[in-house]
Amino acid sequence: MSLAISWNNEQEEYEIGDSLITMLEQILQKAGEAEGLHEGEVALTFVDNERIHELNREYRGIDRPTDVLSFAMNETGEDEPEIIYELEEGEELADLPDMLGDIIISVTRAQEQALEYGHSLERELGFLFVHGFLHLLGYDHQDEAAEAEMMSKQESVLAQVGLTR
Known part of the structure; x- marks a missing residue:
C-alpha cells in the first residue's frame, strides 16, 4: 500500500479534473516521503464557502468561512466529531x-x-492540500517558530512538484 487520496467534489464553481488529482497525489507522496510516512489514506473534499462556513462554525466555533479544515483521525477530544466505520x-x-x-x-x-x-488556482489548491496534510500529522502554526517550520515544509513539497510562486 502507499499513500492515497479518496476525494469528493461537493462544489460546482470549478471542475475538478484528473490532472488536479494527479498533482495532489504527487504532493501527498512528496509530503509523506519528507515525513517518513509511506502508507495511509487521506479523504479530500472540495466544497464552497457556504459549506466550509457551516463546518467551521460547527466544529471550531468560528462563524466565518476558511480556506481549509483538517480533521485528523488520531485526534480525540470534545470538539472532534465521532468517527463511525460502516463496514x-x-x-x-x-x-x-x-x-x-x-x-x-x-x-x-x-x-x-x-x-x-497572484498565482494559479492549482498552486493555491496544492498549498492548501499540503497545509491540511501537515495538520493531519500534528503540525500547527500557533507561534512564529512553528509557522516557519510548517511554511518551509509546505514550500519544499510544492517546489518538488513545480508549484512555486
Missing part, C-alpha cells in the same frame, strides 16, 4: 486502509486567494 458485508476493520483524516478545501476561498497572491 461492507464481509469486510473487517483490518481490511480498511490507515485513514489519516479528512481535508476539506473551499474552492471558492482558494480562487479568491490565488487572485490575491
Whole structure:
C-alpha cells in the first residue's frame, strides 16, 4: 500500500479534473516521503464557502468561512466529531486502509486567494492540500517558530512538484 487520496467534489464553481488529482497525489507522496510516512489514506473534499462556513462554525466555533479544515483521525477530544466505520458485508476493520483524516478545501476561498497572491488556482489548491496534510500529522502554526517550520515544509513539497510562486 502507499499513500492515497479518496476525494469528493461537493462544489460546482470549478471542475475538478484528473490532472488536479494527479498533482495532489504527487504532493501527498512528496509530503509523506519528507515525513517518513509511506502508507495511509487521506479523504479530500472540495466544497464552497457556504459549506466550509457551516463546518467551521460547527466544529471550531468560528462563524466565518476558511480556506481549509483538517480533521485528523488520531485526534480525540470534545470538539472532534465521532468517527463511525460502516463496514461492507464481509469486510473487517483490518481490511480498511490507515485513514489519516479528512481535508476539506473551499474552492471558492482558494480562487479568491490565488487572485490575491497572484498565482494559479492549482498552486493555491496544492498549498492548501499540503497545509491540511501537515495538520493531519500534528503540525500547527500557533507561534512564529512553528509557522516557519510548517511554511518551509509546505514550500519544499510544492517546489518538488513545480508549484512555486
